[in-house]
Amino acid sequence: MAITPAPSMVESLLSPVVLFFLLGFGAGIARSDLSFPEAFAKGISLYLMLAIGFKGGTEVAHAGFQWAVLGTAAVGIGAGFGLPFVAYALLRNLTSLGRIDAAAIAAHYGSISVVTFVAGTDYLTRLAIPYDGFMIAIVALMESPAIIAGLLLARRGDETSTVTRSHFLREALLNGSVVLLIGSFAIGLVTGEKGAAQLAPFIATPFKGVLCLFLLDMGLVAARRLRGSAHMNMRLFAFGLSMPLVGAVVGLLGAAAAGLSEGSATLLVILCASASYIAVPAAMRVALPKANPAYSLTLSLGVTFPFNLTVGIPLYATATHHLLT
Amino acid sequence: MTELHTRKKIEVIMDKLHVERVVALFENHDVLGHTVIPSVSGKGSRGRWTPDRLTAADDRVLVIAVMSEATADAILADLGPLFEEIPGVAFVSEVQVLRPHRF
Numbered sequence: 001m002a003i004t005p006a007p008s009m010v011e012s013l014l015s016p017v018v019l020f021f022l023l024g025f026g027a028g029i030a031r032s033d034l035s036f037p038e039a040f041a042k043g044i045s046l047y048l049m050l051a052i053g054f055k056g057g058t059e060v061a062h063a064g065f066q067w068a069v070l071g072t073a074a075v076g077i078g079a080g081f082g083l084p085f086v087a088y089a090l091l092r093n094l095t096s097l098g099r100i101d102a103a104a105i106a107a108h109y110g111s112i113s114v115v116t117f118v119a120g121t122d123y124l125t126r127l128a129i130p131y132d133g134f135m136i137a138i139v140a141l142m143e144s145p146a147i148i149a150g151l152l153l154a155r156r157g158d159e160t161s162t163v164t165r166s167h168f169l170r171e172a173l174l175n176g177s178v179v180l181l182i183g184s185f186a187i188g189l190v191t192g193e194k195g196a197a198q199l200a201p202f203i204a205t206p207f208k209g210v211l212c213l214f215l216l217d218m219g220l221v222a223a224r225r226l227r228g229s230a231h232m233n234m235r236l237f238a239f240g241l242s243m244p245l246v247g248a249v250v251g252l253l254g255a256a257a258a259g260l261s262e263g264s265a266t267l268l269v270i271l272c273a274s275a276s277y278i279a280v281p282a283a284m285r286v287a288l289p290k291a292n293p294a295y296s297l298t299l300s301l302g303v304t305f306p307f308n309l310t311v312g313i314p315l316y317a318t319a320t321h322h323l324l325t
Numbered sequence: 326m327t328e329l330h331t332r333k334k335i336e337v338i339m340d341k342l343h344v345e346r347v348v349a350l351f352e353n354h355d356v357l358g359h360t361v362i363p364s365v366s367g368k369g370s371r372g373r374w375t376p377d378r379l380t381a382a383d384d385r386v387l388v389i390a391v392m393s394e395a396t397a398d399a400i401l402a403d404l405g406p407l408f409e410e411i412p413g414v415a416f417v418s419e420v421q422v423l424r425p426h427r428f
Contacts, residue, residue: 038376228373281382285342289411292371293382 012314017122020212021309024219029227036217044214049180051203051210052118052136057188058196059133068258069134072268075254076138079272080145083250084110087243088153095235097295100154104284104291107150108300109243111276112142114181115218116308118211120270123313124263131263140182142271143279144173147287150280154288175279218305226302231294240303244273248316255324262325269316274308275300329421332428333397334389337404338364339413341384346407351390354400357427359390369412391420391428 012018027034084106091102117139124131188195196203226232251272255265277300284291337347344361351359364385366375376384392400397417404415422428 224375228375230372278380281380282342285340285382289340289343294372294374297380297383 012123013310015122015126016208016212017119017215018309021215021219021306024216024221025223025306026219028220028223031227034220036213036220041214041217044210044217045177046180047210048118048207048214049114049177050184051207052114053140053181053184054188054195054199054203055207056133056136056139057185057190058192059188060137060185061189061192063133066132066134068132068260068264069137071258072134072138072260072264073141075258076142076268076271077145079247079250079254080110080112080142081149082110083247083272084146084149084153086246086250087239090239090243090246094239095233097236100288100291101295103150103154104288104293105239105296105299106153107146107284108275108277108280108296109247109304110146110149111144111280112139112271113274113276113300113305113308114139114177114278115214116270116274116305116313117267119215119309120267120313120317122208122211123317124266127317129263129266129317130261131267132261135264135267136181136185138268139271140178140185143175143178143276144283146276147280147283150284151287154291175282177278215309218301222302222306225298229294229298229302231292232298232302236295236299237303240299241307244275244304244308244312247272247274248312248319251316252319252323255320260324262320265324266317266320269320270308270313273312273316275304277301277305327423329423330425331394332391332420332422332425333394334391334418334420335397335400336416336418337388337413338367338385338415339388340411341381341386343411343413344386344388346411347388347404347413350400350403350407351388354392354396354403356390356392356396356400359388362387362389369414371412391422393428 013022024034084103087106087109088102091097091105092099095102097105117135121131191198248269251269252265254272255268258268260268277297281293281297284296285293339347341363348359348361364387366373367385368374374383374385401415401417407413408415
């Protein structure tokens with residue numbers, strides 16, 4: 001198999017996806033009045049979930065069942081459950097955060113970021129490195145185990161909410177974005193190549209442009225969150241930059257254990273290195289209302305996401321390329 | 326001159342994700358109606374907040390209900406312990422209503 005050399009960091013930054021994010025981030029830091037109507041921004045995030053899920057489903061339908069799915073799923077779920085314990089230990093030792101806030105943040109770092117994953121697939125596509133369609137299923141599987149781990153960590157204290165179990169489970173498992181991702185994956189799986197051909201003008205062609213729009217907005221949101229947070233300090237900032245690297249190492253080990261191809265291994269590393277801002281924040285808000293979301297959302301959206309998008313993805317791809325292939 | 330009747334208005338600013346708990350409180354005390362209004366942005370004891378597009382974790386709402394003074398007292402007694410558990414603030418004011426049987 002021919003091995004494609006990884007591009008330099010500068011090359012990897014010169015992608016429309018990354019550049020639009022940086023445009024939004026810069027505009028947000030500079031206090032530009034550039035903004036998206038909220039309904040429009042929510043609409044494009046729903047479109048992305050639908051397109052990502054459907055594309056993954058059709059690719060799995062095309063490739064057929066692979067045993068690697070089971071091993072990768074086990075590794076993904078294990079990493080999702082285990083990483084919060086590592087993140088929690090780091091936070092409690094490196095920062096002055098209390099148990100509840102540390103547990104809530106830790107849960108974010110065990111879960112994953114769908115948009116970072118998509119940016120990773122874009123990076124691999126530009127390098128012509130193939131990856132397995134079933135990785136979308138791994139994305140969905142890795143969303144929720146961290147929530148359970150976060151709760152276990154928080155319950156070492158007595159400050160958890162008396163929220164009803166049904167309310168919590170609804171937020172943890174039936175979050176709208178997760179439902180759309182899994183549902184679209186199932187529809188793609190059932191309809192296969194015929195479905196892919198029917199929806200190609202809606203899902204395939206405009207995808208990259210919509211992703212750029214979305215990342216422009218994400219840049220604005222990330223910058224405003226970073227700018228507006230009075231709670232951040234250097235130790236928290238250092239955690240936001242170092243925890244993805246810890247996750248990446250776990251992902252590398254997991255990818256080696258699962259015997260994944262270079263492309264799929266890179267995506268697993270990216271997933272382990274990313275932090276959630278979809279399913280986990282809402283679930284943690286319900287289960288741990290005393291946790292301050294300003295910490296977790298600023299870290300995952302304002303620090304870790306920009307780091308992964310600009311530096312992390314090429315770094316993880318290079319590491320996977322050299323260490324696993 | 327139109328006859329008006331005095332009632333109490335309770336306004337609660339709180340997390341959108343917990344709004345069902347306050348709504349249930351109103352319903353348990355037989356408050357006949359309430360309105361939930363989304364908040365756009367604000368600042369509280371934990372700093373500034375604005376809703377994100379992806380998650381409802383940082384969304385706030387304003388819940389408004391009008392009721393008799395006795396009902397308001399009973400609800401406020403329950404809101405205190407609730408706010409020990411979830412973030413939120415409540416304001417009470419006196420209002421005049423046209424149709425007292427509705428409140």
